[in-house]
Amino acid sequence: MPLYKIENLTYYYPDTTTAALEDINLEIEAGEFILVVGGSGSGKSSLARALAGLIPDFYGGRIGGKTYFQGDEIRTQDRRKLARQVGMVFQDPEKQIVQTQVEAEIAFGLENLGLTNEEMLRRVAEVTCFMGLTPIRGGFTANLSGGQKQKLALAAVLAMQPHVLVLDEPTSQLDPAAAEEILNLVKRLNEEMGFTVIMIEQRLERCYHLADRVLLMAGGKIICDGSARAVAGHTIAGGQPFLPPVTRLFAGLQATSIPLTVKEGRKLLRTRLNTKDGGEERHIVKTASNPGATPIRAACCSSSPHFAGTNRGNVVRLKNLWFTYPDGTEVLEGVNLAVDEGEFVAVLGENGAGKSTMLRQLAGLLQPDRGTVEIFGRDVGKKGYREIRRQVAYLSQNPNDYLFQDTVEEELLFTLENFHMSDTTIVDKMLARFNLARYRRTNPRDLSSGERQRVALASVLVTSPGLIILDEPTRGIDYRLKAELGRFLQQQAAAGRTVILVTHDVEFAAEYAARVVMMFSGRVVSDGSKHDVLGKSVFYAPQLGKMCRGLYDGILTLQEAQQHIYPLFAGPTDRDEILEVSL
Amino acid sequence: MLEKLYYQDKGLFLQSFHPATVLLYLLVLLVLSLLYDHPLYLLCLLFLLACLVKGTEGMAVWEGFLKIGLIMMLVLMVVNPLVIRSGATIIWQGPVVPLLGRLDISLEAIYFGLVSGLRLLVILSIFCLYNLMVNPDQALNLFARAAGKSALMVALATRMFPTMVRDLKRIKEVMELRGVDFEQGPLGQRVKKYAGLYNVLLFSSLEGSLEIAESMQARAYGSGRRTVYSRHLLRPRDYMTLGGSLLAMFAAVWGLAQGCGGFNFYPVMDDLIAGRGTLVVLVIVFCYLFVPLMLGGGYKYCRYIKSKI
Amino acid sequence: MTGTNWGLYITIAGVFFVALLMLLMEKRAGLGARQVALIAILAAFCAAGRTVTGVALLFLQPTMFLVGITGFVFGARAGFFVGAMTPLISNLFIGMGPWTPWQMICWGLVGMSGAAVRFLFPRAGYKTMIIICFGWGFLYGAVMDLWHWCVFTRPLTFNGYFLIWAAGVSFDSLRAAGNLLFCAALGRQSIKILNYFHKKMDVRYLENL
Numbered sequence A: 001m002p003l004y005k006i007e008n009l010t011y012y013y014p015d016t017t018t019a020a021l022e023d024i025n026l027e028i029e030a031g032e033f034i035l036v037v038g039g040s041g042s043g044k045s046s047l048a049r050a051l052a053g054l055i056p057d058f059y060g061g062r063i064g065g066k067t068y069f070q071g072d073e074i075r076t077q078d079r080r081k082l083a084r085q086v087g088m089v090f091q092d093p094e095k096q097i098v099q100t101q102v103e104a105e106i107a108f109g110l111e112n113l114g115l116t117n118e119e120m121l122r123r124v125a126e127v128t129c130f131m132g133l134t135p136i137r138g139g140f141t142a143n144l145s146g147g148q149k150q151k152l153a154l155a156a157v158l159a160m161q162p163h164v165l166v167l168d169e170p171t172s173q174l175d176p177a178a179a180e181e182i183l184n185l186v187k188r189l190n191e192e193m194g195f196t197v198i199m200i201e202q203r204l205e206r207c208y209h210l211a212d213r214v215l216l217m218a219g220g221k222i223i224c225d226g227s228a229r230a231v232a233g234h235t236i237a238g239g240q241p242f243l244p245p246v247t248r249l250f251a252g253l254q255a256t257s258i259p260l261t262v263k264e265g266r267k268l269l270r271t272r273l274n275t276k277d278g279g280e281e282r283h284i285v286k287t288a289s290n291p292g293a294t295p296i297r298a299a300c301c302s303s304s305p306h307f308a309g310t311n312r313g314n315v316v317r318l319k320n321l322w323f324t325y326p327d328g329t330e331v332l333e334g335v336n337l338a339v340d341e342g343e344f345v346a347v348l349g350e351n352g353a354g355k356s357t358m359l360r361q362l363a364g365l366l367q368p369d370r371g372t373v374e375i376f377g378r379d380v381g382k383k384g385y386r387e388i389r390r391q392v393a394y395l396s397q398n399p400n401d402y403l404f405q406d407t408v409e410e411e412l413l414f415t416l417e418n419f420h421m422s423d424t425t426i427v428d429k430m431l432a433r434f435n436l437a438r439y440r441r442t443n444p445r446d447l448s449s450g451e452r453q454r455v456a457l458a459s460v461l462v463t464s465p466g467l468i469i470l471d472e473p474t475r476g477i478d479y480r481l482k483a484e485l486g487r488f489l490q491q492q493a494a495a496g497r498t499v500i501l502v503t504h505d506v507e508f509a510a511e512y513a514a515r516v517v518m519m520f521s522g523r524v525v526s527d528g529s530k531h532d533v534l535g536k537s538v539f540y541a542p543q544l545g546k547m548c549r550g551l552y553d554g555i556l557t558l559q560e561a562q563q564h565i566y567p568l569f570a571g572p573t574d575r576d577e578i579l580e581v582s583l
Numbered sequence B: 001m002l003e004k005l006y007y008q009d010k011g012l013f014l015q016s017f018h019p020a021t022v023l024l025y026l027l028v029l030l031v032l033s034l035l036y037d038h039p040l041y042l043l044c045l046l047f048l049l050a051c052l053v054k055g056t057e058g059m060a061v062w063e064g065f066l067k068i069g070l071i072m073m074l075v076l077m078v079v080n081p082l083v084i085r086s087g088a089t090i091i092w093q094g095p096v097v098p099l100l101g102r103l104d105i106s107l108e109a110i111y112f113g114l115v116s117g118l119r120l121l122v123i124l125s126i127f128c129l130y131n132l133m134v135n136p137d138q139a140l141n142l143f144a145r146a147a148g149k150s151a152l153m154v155a156l157a158t159r160m161f162p163t164m165v166r167d168l169k170r171i172k173e174v175m176e177l178r179g180v181d182f183e184q185g186p187l188g189q190r191v192k193k194y195a196g197l198y199n200v201l202l203f204s205s206l207e208g209s210l211e212i213a214e215s216m217q218a219r220a221y222g223s224g225r226r227t228v229y230s231r232h233l234l235r236p237r238d239y240m241t242l243g244g245s246l247l248a249m250f251a252a253v254w255g256l257a258q259g260c261g262g263f264n265f266y267p268v269m270d271d272l273i274a275g276r277g278t279l280v281v282l283v284i285v286f287c288y289l290f291v292p293l294m295l296g297g298g299y300k301y302c303r304y305i306k307s308k309i
Numbered sequence C: 001m002t003g004t005n006w007g008l009y010i011t012i013a014g015v016f017f018v019a020l021l022m023l024l025m026e027k028r029a030g031l032g033a034r035q036v037a038l039i040a041i042l043a044a045f046c047a048a049g050r051t052v053t054g055v056a057l058l059f060l061q062p063t064m065f066l067v068g069i070t071g072f073v074f075g076a077r078a079g080f081f082v083g084a085m086t087p088l089i090s091n092l093f094i095g096m097g098p099w100t101p102w103q104m105i106c107w108g109l110v111g112m113s114g115a116a117v118r119f120l121f122p123r124a125g126y127k128t129m130i131i132i133c134f135g136w137g138f139l140y141g142a143v144m145d146l147w148h149w150c151v152f153t154r155p156l157t158f159n160g161y162f163l164i165w166a167a168g169v170s171f172d173s174l175r176a177a178g179n180l181l182f183c184a185a186l187g188r189q190s191i192k193i194l195n196y197f198h199k200k201m202d203v204r205y206l207e208n209l
């Protein structure tokens, strides 16, 4: 008997005419590790909710078809029994925290299961320790950083030890190291404890190879279902981008079978290099391949020439910035940063390092305790955002705050009206740009997470601001839209606007940013061109960078890789070789 | 300003008690404030509360409570003499008003209004102290054992209260960043802006409620008997305070039975200090009630006591 | 024979009465997690409104109309619970006291009256609610004066009640005016928003698909 059996499941959200799930047929065996991939709005989260038995009760709407869990129909099943067996982590960490204190939140599910206090103490201790939540154990959930919230949401479910884990983008806001750790944990639970895992992920580079089975979704349907390798083949054939970078690189070589992991890719690459050059190391010249990059300076030391005071071109200048939250957490410790006009800066760093806090200072939403924040040469003091908001677009980490009009279109018009801008043609452009045209008249609250993220983005970018500050704009966005966003921001930078964004998506930073700033526990620890910063890092290296490290140093992006590696594989005999290695 | 209204963990000694202890202690204070009529006793209660509020660094919040209390006290003092006819010492003979009869103002009625107002201040201060000393999550967890749905609703709602204040702040920030000036423009426009803010807040709160419910459901909420997670230890300080509260309650009831702590206003007021008994009972009761403050003092200034409690 | 004991008795009576009402309401039909959360949030919202403006504007509170509208959209049970919890929670912050249970009953009735309007006039809109809320502004004052009268005046005469009521009438009219203004300004939107969520409770099964 399969664990799940879904027959002809069709589901419409209230007042919609297109189905969010259409004619889904699916069987899931106990102990499988399933990865669900697909574009934003393709129905992944809806499927997850259906598996957890939350659709349609929490959403209303129309539903048809049958879902069986362990042989019984999920609708008629005892909800209590179901909740004990299936654990679900939702997509938005902001929206699933029930208690005010971190520890109480982890214990909440355990209390509901009726465990004894000893058992609860044990499990809470275990999971708190494992997820690295010990320092914030007694803290208030509302004060956590985005990533900490996500870890907490995950911890709360893991503590319950359900046998079926439904994880909806559980690592979208986690730093690479934490994400890695959690994915490994999930894999271990699956392998050693026999847990069934159904995971939705947009950043495939870290989990594609973990899955036994991959489901590819589009338009509410499952269009491909099979082993990772089989689906990869199908995805390549269909010209879709839902592949890890390594796979995408080798897909361009039109092999019939292709590597899925860094290890496989390296193996393949090494054979090529050995045969052609006898294993000698290669480098590409950094600045040549990337002429737009600014000269690099270590901005963390205060004697840096950036702050000599003569530099008129700085759009953003942070000088010795200190900040402590009212509850006493010291978050920024002497941050120095200078960004020139036309730069595209990505800020990376661990969860809780103070990235969002720094951006809030830039937008004038927080006042520094010590030090100054200058934007366009103006000191952003108390309520300073009033002066600069016309030229600055700021998107916070929680896009839901930006959605309050009745339709997506009004949302964009709202910003324009407030700034007395009459040219509304830009609205159409933005909607088209972010692939939102078909939701023009939809209530923004009725969209999937990724779609909301894009609406929020569009609504702050309509004013064509001179400085664009974005806090994790890439979370919940699929590959295609991420590329679209990246190119858009690059164009903006090229047009003389300044872009500063925080992201945990190393691939995105490597692909599109020119300069990378790393933060660690309230300080800027590394600042320079992306080749300098990401090329040296172990955890903060993009997949292609890892693959090429030591073999062909300096490669970070797909384009660079294609440019330098494809020639190696040129020649008629190579096709067989690729096949041989990757099989 | 609003942040001050709800519990904040400041790591103070007075915040380190077991929630059950604090609740019992505050309950005793509340019952005493309702039982006592004697102005002296009520004044002492107010003094005790003032010390406790100071100990929890909540003077700023308390001031707000006092303001409301004083206004209500004034209203009582005005209305009471106008409607009460039981006092004997008439200080002002008013005109005859249709329906009400003669408006005589008696000293006793004013005095009664004053004492009622005092009691009101005490009650308000107790709840002010509650906000300062008790983490609502933990307090409600205590009730969760017996909980029906209503208790849960109250729990959730009190929890959502600070969240909502934060949401409001965030949404307002975002709107201001997107060009809305709440303090500018003619009144009509300003009202419209605020109405917009109200709509967003209502909408996001309701949306939040569904999401929280979903998350609760997914985590087995309501799947039968619920247990309560507690990492609280009952320390000596809790036993001492609990003991103090119970003894104080016992002494107070015994005192009342002996006629200490009651007070007659009409037709003529009792003496403020009727006999030695009044003072003796007062001292005994308040010695017991001061236990947590004394412990706090010891905790602060004496290493030995600190290590023992 | 002073006010104290009356205060104590009537408070205890109020507490029991409220507890009984809540228990009855709760038992009538199972409340799902969804309803529980929805009611809690609305109550928190109303309480926040009452607290924030209660300090600033005294009696002009953007709250009572919302309780009425809750009953109007979600029915008597939700209306009662939201109403009853509003003073309970807001009083935690602006002043709890023996009057709380009676306030809870009053507010609960406001919520239930909204449901009654919906039941009697299914086609009513926010205009009807404006009138109802305006009326409640005075009615609420009258009921609460009853409490003040019981607790603070001796002997209990009709004249005494009348005087208290007369003293409070200015406050009552302020409250009624507040209800009227807020309901007129925000009522339509609020009904729209609540209806949007009410819709999410409606599930249809397409059996033949």
Ligand SMILES: Nc1ncnc2c1ncn2[C@@H]1O[C@H](COP(=O)(O)OP(=O)(O)OP(=O)(O)O)[C@@H](O)[C@H]1O
Pocket (backbone or CB within 6 Å): A013, A014, A016, A020, A038, A039, A040, A041, A042, A043, A044, A045, A046, A047, A059, A091, A445, A446, A447, A448, A449, A450, A451, A476, A477
């Ligand atoms: N609460 C809702 N009410 C109405 N429509 C919704 C709701 N949530 C999602 N939808 C719609 O249903 C479709 C599928 O949404 P779903 O959330 O399943 O997408 P998704 O694949 O998870 O996307 P993402 O990667 O952006 O999270 C989308 O077109 C979306 O607009």
Ligand SMILES: Nc1ncnc2c1ncn2[C@@H]1O[C@H](COP(=O)(O)OP(=O)(O)OP(=O)(O)O)[C@@H](O)[C@H]1O
Pocket (backbone or CB within 6 Å): A136, A142, A143, A144, A145, A146, A147, A148, A173, A325, A326, A327, A329, A331, A349, A350, A351, A352, A353, A354, A355, A356, A357, A358, A397
């Ligand atoms: N309002 C607040 N009050 C108190 N502490 C806060 C508050 N907001 C954030 N913090 C704390 O400040 C630290 C930095 O938070 P911040 O949100 O800046 O992190 P971040 O670098 O953006 O992390 P993430 O990548 O997880 O979003 C965290 O430890 C967090 O717990």
Ligand SMILES: [Mg+2]
Pocket (backbone or CB within 6 Å): A044, A045, A046, A091, A168, A448, A449, A450
């Ligand atoms: Mg989703």
Ligand SMILES: [Mg+2]
Pocket (backbone or CB within 6 Å): A145, A146, A147, A355, A356, A357, A397, A471
């Ligand atoms: Mg952040």
